[in-house]
Amino acid sequence: MPRSSYTTDGPTVPPDLGYGGGDNSGDGPNLPNYRERLRRCRVGLVVGLAPIVMLFVAFTSAYLIRQNTGQWDPHSSAYINDWVPVRLPMLLLGVNTLILLLSSVSMELARRQVMRESLLAPLANIPGIKTDEVTSFPWLSVTAILGIAFLAGQYLAWQALAARGFYLASGPSSQFVYILTGAHAVHLLGGVIALLFALRAAWSHQPIPSRRIAVDISAWYWHFMGVLWVYIFALLYFLK
Amino acid sequence: MISNPRPDSPTTNAARTSFWRRYVFSTDHKVIGLQYIALALVAVFVGMALSLLMRIHLILPGAILPLFGEIKPEQYLALMTMHGTIMVFFVLTTAPQSGFGNYILPLQIGAPDMAFPRLNMASFWTTFLAFLVLLAAFFVTGGAPGVGWTAYPPLSAIIGAAPGNGLGMDLWIASIALFCAGSLMGAINFITTVLDMRARGMTMMRLPLTVWGWLTTAAIALLAFGVLLAAGILLLFDRRLGTSFFVPGGLVISGEPNPHSGGSPILWQHLFWFFGHPEVYIAILPIMGIASQIISTFSRKPIFGYKAMVSALLAIGFLGFIVWGHHMFMSGMSPYSAFVFSLLTMVIGVPSAIKTFNWIGTMWGGKLRLEPPMLYAIGFVSFFVSGGVTGPILAQPAMDTHLHDTAFVVGHFHIIMGVATVFGMFAALTFWFPKMFGRHMSGSLSRLHFWITFIGAYCIFMPMHWLGMAGEPRRYSQLTELDYLKPLMGIQQFITIAAAVTIAAQFIFLFNLLWSLWRGKKETNPNPWKCTTLEWTTSNPPPHDNFGGIVPVVHHGPYEYSVPGATKDFVMQTEPVTTMPASN
Numbered sequence: 001m002p003r004s005s006y007t008t009d010g011p012t013v014p015p016d017l018g019y020g021g022g023d024n025s026g027d028g029p030n031l032p033n034y035r036e037r038l039r040r041c042r043v044g045l046v047v048g049l050a051p052i053v054m055l056f057v058a059f060t061s062a063y064l065i066r067q068n069t070g071q072w073d074p075h076s077s078a079y080i081n082d083w084v085p086v087r088l089p090m091l092l093l094g095v096n097t098l099i100l101l102l103s104s105v106s107m108e109l110a111r112r113q114v115m116r117e118s119l120l121a122p123l124a125n126i127p128g129i130k131t132d133e134v135t136s137f138p139w140l141s142v143t144a145i146l147g148i149a150f151l152a153g154q155y156l157a158w159q160a161l162a163a164r165g166f167y168l169a170s171g172p173s174s175q176f177v178y179i180l181t182g183a184h185a186v187h188l189l190g191g192v193i194a195l196l197f198a199l200r201a202a203w204s205h206q207p208i209p210s211r212r213i214a215v216d217i218s219a220w221y222w223h224f225m226g227v228l229w230v231y232i233f234a235l236l237y238f239l240k
Numbered sequence: 241m242i243s244n245p246r247p248d249s250p251t252t253n254a255a256r257t258s259f260w261r262r263y264v265f266s267t268d269h270k271v272i273g274l275q276y277i278a279l280a281l282v283a284v285f286v287g288m289a290l291s292l293l294m295r296i297h298l299i300l301p302g303a304i305l306p307l308f309g310e311i312k313p314e315q316y317l318a319l320m321t322m323h324g325t326i327m328v329f330f331v332l333t334t335a336p337q338s339g340f341g342n343y344i345l346p347l348q349i350g351a352p353d354m355a356f357p358r359l360n361m362a363s364f365w366t367t368f369l370a371f372l373v374l375l376a377a378f379f380v381t382g383g384a385p386g387v388g389w390t391a392y393p394p395l396s397a398i399i400g401a402a403p404g405n406g407l408g409m410d411l412w413i414a415s416i417a418l419f420c421a422g423s424l425m426g427a428i429n430f431i432t433t434v435l436d437m438r439a440r441g442m443t444m445m446r447l448p449l450t451v452w453g454w455l456t457t458a459a460i461a462l463l464a465f466g467v468l469l470a471a472g473i474l475l476l477f478d479r480r481l482g483t484s485f486f487v488p489g490g491l492v493i494s495g496e497p498n499p500h501s502g503g504s505p506i507l508w509q510h511l512f513w514f515f516g517h518p519e520v521y522i523a524i525l526p527i528m529g530i531a532s533q534i535i536s537t538f539s540r541k542p543i544f545g546y547k548a549m550v551s552a553l554l555a556i557g558f559l560g561f562i563v564w565g566h567h568m569f570m571s572g573m574s575p576y577s578a579f580v581f582s583l584l585t586m587v588i589g590v591p592s593a594i595k596t597f598n599w600i601g602t603m604w605g606g607k608l609r610l611e612p613p614m615l616y617a618i619g620f621v622s623f624f625v626s627g628g629v630t631g632p633i634l635a636q637p638a639m640d641t642h643l644h645d646t647a648f649v650v651g652h653f654h655i656i657m658g659v660a661t662v663f664g665m666f667a668a669l670t671f672w673f674p675k676m677f678g679r680h681m682s683g684s685l686s687r688l689h690f691w692i693t694f695i696g697a698y699c700i701f702m703p704m705h706w707l708g709m710a711g712e713p714r715r716y717s718q719l720t721e722l723d724y725l726k727p728l729m730g731i732q733q734f735i736t737i738a739a740a741v742t743i744a745a746q747f748i749f750l751f752n753l754l755w756s757l758w759r760g761k762k763e764t765n766p767n768p769w770k771c772t773t774l775e776w777t778t779s780n781p782p783p784h785d786n787f788g789g790i791v792p793v794v795h796h797g798p799y800e801y802s803v804p805g806a807t808k809d810f811v812m813q814t815e816p817v818t819t820m821p822a823s824n
Contacts, residue, residue, distance in 0.1 A: 040355050044432040047462065051424045054466030058514075062474070062485065062507055071502040072488060082502055169482030172502050179474070179483075 034118075034209030041217050049224055052187060056228065059183065060235065063176045067239070071172075085240040086173045089160035096153035097233060103146035104226040110139035111219040118208045140202065140215065143222065144195040147188060154185050173240070180232050188225050194218040265365075267357035268784060272364050273343025274676065277669075279368060280335035283326050284662075285750075286375075288743050290323040295736040299729070301718045314403045316717035317386025321404075322378070324389030325412065329419050330371050332523035332661050337461070338367070338426050340668045341454040341526060343676065345430065347775035348448050350439025350792035352785045355432040359425050366422035374415035377408040385409040388715065390516065393486035393508050397478040397500075401493050410479065413472050420465040420472070427465075430458035439774070441794030445550075446813065448773045448798040449543060452550050453529025456557040457522050463561065464518040471511035478503065506571055513564035520657050521560045524624075525553060527664030528595060531617045533798075534667050535599050537771045538614035539606030540809055542799040544598040552591035552598075559588045569637045570644045578637040585635035592628055596621065607802075611769075612686035616667035619694050620660050626698075627656025630705065645715070648708025651701045659697045666690070666749070674768050678780035679760030685752040689745055696742030703731045772810050773798050 070081035113136065158178070161167075166174035198214040263271060296303065297311040297319075304310055311319070342360065346353055354360045377384040385404040387396040391412070399405050434447070434455045447455075474485040478500070486508045489501030536543040543549060565573060565581030599621050608614070630652040634640050643649060666689075673681050707728055712719070719725050767776035774794070778787050792814050800811035 040432060040436045043436050044356060044359075044428055047431045048424075048428045050462045051427075051466035051469075054463050055470045058467040058470035058511055062470075062511065065507065065510075066485075066504065069504070072504075074490065168477075169484070172484070175477070175483040175485065179477070183473070 034213065037209070038213050038216060041213050042220065045217050045220055049221075052224075052228075055183065056180070056232070059176070059180055063180070063235070064239070066172050066176070082172060084171050084173055086161070086166050086177050086236070087164055088177070088236060088240070089157050089164075090237075092153060092157045092160055093233060096150050096157065097229065099146055099153060100150045100226050100229055103143050103150065104223055106139045106146060107143045107219045107222045109137075110143060111215055113137070113139055114208070114212045114215045118212045121208050140195060140199055144192055144199065147192045147195065147222075151185055151188060151192070154181060157181070177236055180236065184225070184229055184232055187228070191218065191222050191225050194221060265361060267353070267361045269342050269346050269354045269357065269360060270676075270782065270786075272360050273339055273341070275364050276334055276339035276342060276367070279364075279371060280331045280339055280665075281750075281753075283330035283334070283371060285746075287323050287326040287331060288746065290319045290326070292739060292743055294319050294323065295739045297717070299733045299736045301720055311717075313717035314386050315383070317388075317402075317715070318378075318384040318404050318408075320715060321386055321388050321412075322374070322384050325374060325416075327658065328389055328519065328523070329416070330367075330374075332657060333419075333423065333519070334367065335665050336523060336526035336530070336661060336668070337430075337454060337457050338364070338423075340530065340665075340672070341430060341457075342426075344672060344775060345451055345454050346433060346437070347675075347778070347782060347786055348451050348773050349434060349437065349442055350774050350787070350794065351433060351437035352787070354429045355437055356429050360429050363422045363425035363429065366418055366425065370415045370418035370422060373411050373418060377404075377411040377415075380407040380411065382406040382408050385412045387412075390512055391475070391508075392512075393475065393478065393503070393505050394488065394491060394500075397475060397487045397503075398491070398493055398498060399479060400496075410476070413476050413479075417469060417472050420469040423461050423465050427458040427461040430454055431462065434458075439792045439794055442774075442813075443794075445547070446794055446797050448529070449532040449546070449549055449553075450526070450529035452553050453526045453532075456553045457525045460518045460525070460557050460560060461522050464515045464522070467511055468515035471508060471515070474511075475508065506568070509568050509571055510564070513567045514561070516567065517564045518557075518560040520653075521556055523657055523661045524664075525557065527620060527661050527668075528553065530664050530668045530671075531599060531620050532595075532602075533771075533773070534613045534617040534671055535602050535621075536799045536801065537769055538609045538611060538617070539603045540609075540801045541602055541606040542797075542801055544601035544604075545594070546797065546799065548594055549598055552594040555591040556588060559584065559591070563588065566635055566640070569640045575637070582635050582637055586632050589628075589632055592624075596625055596628075611670075612681065612683055612690065613667045613671035613769075615687065615690045616663050616670060619690065620663040620667060622694075623655050623660035623663060623697070626702075627652060627654075627660055631656070643708055645713055646708035647704040647712045647714055650714050651704030651708060654704070655697070655701045659701065663693075666693075669753070671769070672775075673756065673760075674763040675775055675780055675782070677757055677760070678763055679756055680763055680768075681756040681760055682752050685748055685755075689748045689752065692745035692748070693742055696738050696745060699738035700735055700742060703735055707731055767812075770810050772796070772800055772812050774813055777812065777814055 067083050070079040070083065072078075073080045117136075158181070161174065161177065166177065168175055168178045194214075195218050198211070198218050201211045201214045262268075266272060266275075293305065293308065293311065294316065296305065297316055302310065342354070382403045382405065385391070385396070385408045386402055387405070387409065391409075395401055396405070396409060399409075434451060438447075474483070477483040478486050482499070484500040484503035486505055487498065487500035487503040488505060489498075489503075491498035491500065532543050532549060563581055563585045565577055566585045569578050569581075603618075630648070634643060634649065634652060666686075670681050670686055673679065708714075710724075710728055712725055712728055720729075763780055766779055769776070774792050775782070777792060794813045795815060795817050796811055796813050798813060800806075800813075802809045803811055
């Protein structure tokens with residue numbers, strides 16, 4: 001079929017209005033507007049959380065099955081329950097949980113702050129309208145510091161576990177404690193790195209839309225990490 | 241050989257991008273798609289060479305092979321493991337989904353690129369790195385692992401248990417972990433792109449079935465690869481950090497008591513097959529979409545039962561997650577569990593049969609044009625049926641007790657997962673070759689290659705069913721001393737000869753591919769097959785932004801062939817409604 005018979009019935013939409021192909025060429029006229037980019041990144045984030053959920057579903061199912069079947073004993077032809085509940089350092093983990101929940105609050109404040117900035121930004125260009133200087137408290141930095149504090153706290157918790165005799169290889173229950181908390185810590189570290197990228201975007205005065213997307217995506221990931229930690233803590237506490 | 245952006249296109253920016261940015265570290269989905277296809281092409285020839293070595297060893301166990309020497313038992317196991325891993329991951333998962341999906345999906349939904357082009361590039365290079373890491377296992381001390389592509393512990397978990405169990409096995413796990421990461425990045429991109437970047441008018445129920453295939457596959461990959469990654473991490477911990485997730489107590493390895501205790505090898509099987517069974521559908525669902533597209537186009541008829549086809553894809557994708565236990569009937573599972581897994585497995589026969597009947601229904605009474613893509617697509621349907629009917633046989637625990645781990649299983653999964661999928665790839669490549677490179681692949685060479693491969697593949701894998709029923713177990717290096725297997729040697733020799741001929745025929749395909757890239761018949765018509773979907777509205781090859789600044793608007797479903805009263809026998813998705821007869 002010749003190309004000339006290709007038709008569209010509406011006005012031709014220029015490619016830079018909504019069909020630009022994501023972050024293909026960095027900052028440039030090909031970028032779609034930031035509301036579309038924000039939505040696209042949010043969809044991508046939600047989709048990307050699914051495999052993380054599946055990773056922990058796999059660990060959890062292994063945990064529950066191992067806990068409830070025990071070890072096969074060929075001499076008596078029966079399963080022997082060899083599960084020793086891990087004595088968790090509750091105070092330390094409680095403090096860590098508090099730190100992580102606080103970091104989620106500060107993350108949300110950072111997210112709302114940049115959202116407000118991006119809403120007010122167009123007003124500043126209108127002559128005669130004076131926007132109040134937004135007092136920008138460094139919520140993002142606070143979140144990153146709290147996140148690093150949580151990771152340090154987890155490290156202390158692992159040391160406390162070791163002091164009580166629960167090493168990685170010392171039994172069916174303690175290996176799961178290390179796997180679950182360790183995998184969460186690695187993912188949270190990813191969140192801290194995302195925060196550092198968002199901070200770099202703020203410090204290098206990137207346009208507000210780009211900053212807003214970086215902060216927004218980091219924030220939702222961060223909240224997810226908080227929920228995930230509460231789940232892991234509850235699992236290890238109530239089903240130990 | 242990579243797509244050349246048209247210099248006259250206003251958005252090409254040819255001067256801005258260097259060679260490296262354009263062809264190597266490109267963020268263009270078309271280049272990335274071709275990179276994936278090239279990777280799969282290299283991988284498939286490596287995997288084929290390994291299978292040939294195995295086949296020669298099976299009929300001539302003591303032979304001294306040129307450049308290789310004698311194949312020792314542990315080397316045979318390593319060949320088998322690497323053949324399986326390379327073929328499953330780097331061919332069957334890589335080409336249909338990441339290769340053709342990357343190239344065609346954005347074109348078919350009217351998008352200028354994937355949603356996250358840089359993530360797309362990262363996913364390819366992660367996969368490429370995974371391939372290099374896997375190949376490196378051949379060259380380390382002890383060589384490649386010999387644990388099979390399923391890597392069952394405790395064998396895979398104990399370092400001293402076999403020669404390839406040292407660094408080679410660690411590299412295998414690292415490669416699989418990298419592959420998981422790459423595939424997950426790809427899956428995130430595919431789903432976001434389909435959900436968020438469809439052209440105006442491209443409703444979900446107007447998506448070509450290819451896009452449905454890639455979307456469903458991406459969803460499966462998203463849920464399956466995380467579990468494989470979890471299993472791989474636990475295995476690595478067992479191997480290197482002294483945990484006992486999978487290793488039971490009381491083992492004695494080379495006279496030494498093993499310090500592990502309390503692990504469950506069955507746990508690995510559950511985690512692995514929770515990934516492993518959906519993996520089969522990751523390979524074949526994109527091909528189902530491609531076959532639907534090609535069969536409809538070359539029959540000049542709408543696909544029979546579009547909604548049924550979409551539902552069947554989704555049903556297969558869903559059911560694939562709840563049947564993993566049928567790989568484990570022999571693991572000592574409760575007969576009640578086996579019954580449930582068996583029943584669920586046979587339920588998959590229903591959507592599979594819907595698809596098969598609809599492909600035949602589409603061809604029925606159509607004006608069939610037996611061009612190479614159509615031949616390969618019909619070949620796919622043939623192998624899908626032949627490999628599919630042995631599924632319900634193996635799905636019955638009573639039958640599986642006899643056939644488990646025999647050559648019957650090898651024949652079954654090679655036909656359904658390997659050959660059927662590879663025929664789908666041939667169909668896809670010959671079909672989209674004019675779009676990708678502006679040239680046709682040679683029709684006569686394609687036909688020659690089709691017939692040798694079609695007959696050859698049946699000659700290789702059909703006799704394996706007989707071997708299996710006669711009790712020939714799989715995975716053994718050498719069983720020539722067993723009396724009950726001696727009468728089967730003739731069949732083994734026949735299979736090896738058929739394999740050698742079929743592998744030789746693949747060089748016809750390779751020659752055809754390379755020759756056609758530079759010397760094939762030129763094609764300037766953007767729509768040589770008279771197809772209806774969006775990729776055929778743009779030039780060969782498409783410009784960097786796919787549609788040269790035009791944003792397609794969609795008015796029709798994807799399979800409007802032979803519409804009564806229409807002026808020609810197909811209606812493009814972009815044609816305004818006025819060209820349709822008033823009755824529609």
